[in-house]
Amino acid sequence: MKAWVLLDPVRSQQCPPGNPLLVHQFMEIGADQQVPAQHRVPSSLDPLYGVVRRYLDVVQQNPFPTELLRVALNEPSSVRTSQVVRYQAGYVICAAIAVLFFVAVPATGLCFCCCRRRRRCGGRIKADRRSLTCQRNLLTFCLSLTTAILLAGVICAFVANQWVKEQMEPGARAVPATLHTLRKNIHSIPQDRVSFSKQQLLHKRRICHGKCVSHLLKHESFLLRLAQNPPLQAECAARPPPRQGSSKAGGLMQGDRRGVQSVVEQFAVPRQQIISDLNNVSHSIGLTIHSLLKEQVFSVLEAIQGRAQDLQNSLHHLQILHKTVRTLTHFQDELGLALRDRKESAVSLLDSPRCTSCARALGKAQNLELGADYSRVPSVEQVLKTLSGLPKANFPGLIDQGNSTFNSMPDLAVAKMAQVVQDLKDEVNKVSKKVQSIADSFPVSDYTQPLNDALLQAENKSHPYLQEVKHYEKYRWIVGIVLCSVVLLVVTCNLLGLSLGACGLAMREDPSDYESRGEAGAKFLLVGVGFSFLFSWLLILLVFATFLVGGNVQTLVCKNWANQEIYKFIDTPGNLPPSMNLTQLLNLKRSLNLTSAYQGCKKGAGLWDVLQLRDAYNLEDHLHLSQYTRDFQKRLDNFNLHFEEIHFLDGAGRRDLETFRQSGIDQLDYPTFQAEMQNPVVRTSLEDLARDLEGLQKIQSNITIAGRLANESQALWKIQNATVLTQEALVVKLNESVQFLSTMAPHLQPLLKQTMAEIAMIETMLPVQAQRLLRHEIGCFTRKELGYFSQYLNWVRRTLTEDVASCQPLATALDNGRVILCDRIAEPWNAFWFSLGCCTFFLIPSIIFAIKLTKHFRPIRNRLISTASEETYPFHIPRVTALKL
Template sequence: MARAPSLLAPLLSLGLGLRLVLSLPGAGATDCRSFGRAERLSFAPEARVRWLAPRVREQGPLDPLYSTVRHFLSVVQLNPFPAGLVKVLLNEPSSVEVDEVVRYEAGYVACAVIAGLYLLVVPTAGLCFCCCRCRQHCGGRVKTEHKAMACERCTLMVFLLLTTLMLLTGVVCAFVTNQHTHQQVGSSAEALPETLLSLRGLVSDVPQELQAVAQQFSLPQQRVLEELDGIGLSIGGSIYTQLRSTVYEALASVQSLGQALQVSVDHFWALNATLVELQEGQRDLELAVPEHRQRLLIQLREPGCQGCAGALSQARALELGANFSQVPPVGDVLHWLKGVPEANFSGMVQEENLTFNALPYLADFEITNMVRELKNTVAQQPAGLRTLAEGFPGWEAASHWSQALENVAQSSRPYLKEVQRYETYRWALGCMLCSVVLLVVVCNLLGLTLGIWGLSAREDPSHSEAKGEAGARFLMVGVGFSFLFAAPVILLIFATFFVGGNVQTLVCRSWESGELYEFADTPGNLPSSLNLSQLLGLKKNISIHLAYQQCKEGASLWRVLQLNDSYNLEEHLDISQYTAKLQQKLESFKVDTKNLDLLSPAAHRDLEALQSSGLENIHYPGFLVQIQKPTVNTDVEKLAQELGRLAQTQSSSVLGQQLQEEAQGLRNLYQEKVLPQQILVAKLNLSVRALASSAPSLQLETSGVLHRVTYLKEELPTQATLILRNESMCFLARELDYFSQYVAWVREQVTQRIATCQPLSRALDNGRVILCDMVADPWNAFWFCLAWCAFFLIPSIVFAVKTSKYFRPIRKRLSSTSSEETQLFHIPRVTSLKL
């Protein structure tokens, strides 16, 4: 680690300079992706029992029913909100005029008349029907069978079944809405004290909560101190990450250049050595080939040589082809490349890679003292936060606020208990009447089932009429229950309808439209005991509607209640002086970029020698001209085979022996002289072609590397300083983001949770949701479903009475006398009467 300070500057300059040269122009300025975005801090919000969660009725299958009931009530009550009537009712209840109330409630009065008619007519009709049945004047059986009886019976049974299904639908909905109403009334009664408890602490605990919020400034402080411990590793690591691919690519090109240099030099030395051997072999061939040619020409021209014409033509061509003394000279290149390469390019690149990989640790070692100074600056706390709680205005309205809510809570408890008690009675009565309607449905279904069973068994002569009679009696039992409980059903319907309907049309509709707030803001409409400004002890009157809108938008409590204009939250949250010190410290980071050298002196000499050698200027086509020529123009091996064949065909043994010896001599010449020369030519061909293809590009690459090194020497210091400053500013932006998160969190906590009046608007909204959506809607849906059942009880009675006659046995009147006696006849079942 003793070399750390001295190595850091060259390495930073190396990496940053390579990025400058090899990337786009102006790449010296980096972005902030190296540090990434600041993590989200998790601040602990103050635990407050007064915070109200918004209440919303969840969507459900009964929503269409609720909407239908609301539309029905809007038709029943067409009059607008009666501001004058409500004003008189609140201030002087004894002076309320009945005529004015009746005019406003005209729709409900009409419904009351309809309910009264139902209450009078249905029980009276039931009493008359019972008397008639007791005297047997109302038909209880079918007297005679006729052709249209089957059609009448089927029609009545279908209508009775449809009516029963409508009753079943209504009673099921009535059961469900009755239970929903009971549950919502109970939970709503419990929600009122909870709401009042939450509102009581709206102001009293503000200073303590502000102090607790100010203390959480230690959270961003601690995070910044933790990241300052690793700022050196972060900056070095970010530079390493950003420049890794560029630096590795540049070093790889240097290593590739070194390898190409080594390969080219090896090929050149191989070319030179092969050329020397070829020239020596050529001198030997220049002596041996003419001798063989001369002897062959003498022997093959003898008159006794039979079939020697072909061999003679080959012997005439037996002479040297390539002349390697005529190839271009390479002496100058040999002089420049003597001792090249001197440097170990592979080892040099490997050392640079290892040093570059250690960049984060070297940077951490470099800025240790600066980090210590930064920590001392961060450990301080801004002055504005220390006075955040002290500057909050204390006001007298807090006690009035708590006292008013305490009075409301105490006075509401008896009423809430009474509401729950009467709701229990209503729920029990609703369950009982719904059960009666359900019993009517069951009687109708049983009567239809048994009656149809009895009809289908009449074809059997041995059948019993008990099933049909039982079905008829079940239908009549349902009729009896309908007449008996019609009065309590309609009374419960009207009572719940009058209460729930007026709550919906008088309160909920005006509450949702804002008319209630406008009514409360109009002077003189509310009695003095309900004046909000007097209850809170405020010096100025406030508009309830305006205050509600401001609270809903998230306005601060002191602004809505006009308590004090001297408290400026933004002044306490101003930490610009604090952050300016951090910026000043970070800007003092310095990086030394002197003594940067990408290539070692030996490598530099090697590249300059290669550049000056003129390796690319060698006339390689001159080599290829001689290489493409054969070593000997005649195929020596083939000529030797031809001579051996001729030796066996000659009549002269002496000539044959001479040809055989000459053939053997040619074979020896080929193996000892020609074949080695051909191998050397192939080797020379490989080296020449390799140098011819690589020498031009190698010179260009060498020139580029040397140019880069020169350019880096001149430009890297300025660019490295610029990039390091940018990295420091990125780090500063990341750390300041933590403080920005804290400031934003404090602003949100103070304006939206601690010192906000949003709980007021939310309490009003929750009250409307509880009263209108959770209580009034199922309440009104209950009486609507029960009224649905009451309406369909009338056709159920009619169809049940009519249908029961067809389920009883048919009795035929005796025509011989005027007596009322009848005789029972079992009429066989015919096809036309089948169901």
């Protein structure tokens, strides 16, 4: 049954797991030019940002002003002020409140100054009442709470002001950087047709010197303009030619071939892998075939070696059997004569009446005769005659030759497949040229060039504006710090006034006593009131100005940018004037919808999906696997390798085994051998009888009998040592040979038949199965190498649609603009005016509570008063304490 395994060795074979399909890692094309996404930076002011947004939602409850903006953009002169005021009603109300604050608080401050000059405000309490303590505590609590709110507000204002400064500068840098990276990303999608024309134009016009080179390096579209401008061509052509090895021109050439060309060049990754596999495929296939067939082949060789060994061992044991039987027969005749003489002598002696106690030994002596008769065993001369001269074949040499022939299969596969491997390498090199067609026909730059020019223009124009922003941001920050410091100064005066006033009250024994610390506390409170009146108008001006700018940015721009209302406004025909029409400016299709384009780009859609370029360029036609692998696969399918026949036995070896099978060794009467060897050489043990005679010698009274018993004992020992022991050793040797032959004989015929059948099967089926295994391995190799081609083409498809030709950077750039303007600048800006505005409005209760509390920190002037109970209080003259110098 073992031989039938060879009938279909590839039925259950899968492709070898030891050489799996590798997953290639290709270079990240355009990864260094992806627009880095800006994210909202978490801040401790986030809760404040939420409060400000909710406040602005209350102030501006109107939706996005589509009609108003349409009129303003298309017919600015027809915009009516009433429409603007109606839309900005919330801000108008806030402006009215700011104006009222701007007028009322300074006016109140002037009145307070006049009143204070006449000593009518902020004076002293003229009578001590029981309710003064409760009133003073209430005022102290209210002023403390107001001061705490002012302190919290000014801290938030300081933090927000600093946060605006910290975000303004990187935000200003991020705008041109984002535009530059986006432009680089767009420009990194080259069209090789244009690239080649650039190189030809450089070669023909010899443009690599002076001013032309500077234009070439600064403006990527210069060469395209040069092709359409003959005077410029003449000017550049008239310049001296460049020196050999110009590094700048070469660098530009190399820089132009990015994106799609880099994708094409990445074919080197699977190409190197396929070439490496081709270098090892022939030896690998040979080893695989050798590995899959070696178990059966080595089993047959082992069987041949076993049968040859059986032949030699059988012949050896037959010779031992024949020779031993003849020797035993010869010794048997001599031993029989000696035993008869010893039997007659011993029986006559032991039967004598003078022999004392000899009856037991007499019985043993009467059995002194041969036990086994070796002349009755079957003869093996005929079998030996048949096997005489065997083995005639050189079985070790045949086995070594079979091993050598079979083990040479890997080297044979290498030699046979050398030419086809070279042809396959040539096919792979041809595929490299075919892949270049992807870059040669890629048309995306026809559509991205207007966008690239627009981005370049926007980048160049953004620099001066951003420089101005940085310049004015510095002054805004300084003004914010100054006004926050004013509020902080008021808070400081309040805190000092509360602290000194409370200390003075605690140290005063009599309400009418003068206390310098209480007086100082009152003065500090009045100083805080003065600062509040003095700077309140400036604070409200800054608060309203920043509120008007930041609030409108949040409600009009950021809110509608986040919910994409701005994109929908741009998409609606007629909203934008022709000078601002993106479809015309960027040479886009009229059916393009900015909202859907943004959403598609956000999800990573390709430019040809967004720009609807599939009609102009069918990517799948260039990425079909068969057009690159057809010839490669055809050469592998047509390859055929014929393995030479392997012969494990020659004619002499077959005749030897056939002679061995027909020798009749399995028909010998081995049970007769075994039965005869069960009989002892002598029926009576000579050793026991000799020991019995020695024992009888000692008890005999007759010296003559005793002497004869000693002689008989010695004679028996001599026969035992000289003859019986030798025959017993020969019997043991004979028994080993009989055991081997009797064990081997029943299985000889089946083993020989099976071995001959396996040899015939192997020699017939080995080339066929080797061929089938070869086809199987070539099929596995083909699928593996096609997998590398498929990996590359799938990567090309994904890269061209998602990385190289992806419009996701456009969506990322738009999101970055919103994050920079709204999340990083507008939110802390709004938090600043909100915090400072809270402080400004809380200055009013601070002024009121400070003025009220000032009287309680000064000594009370007692006077005679009449009450309902007719109580009279003596007039108290305050004590004046001289200062010690």
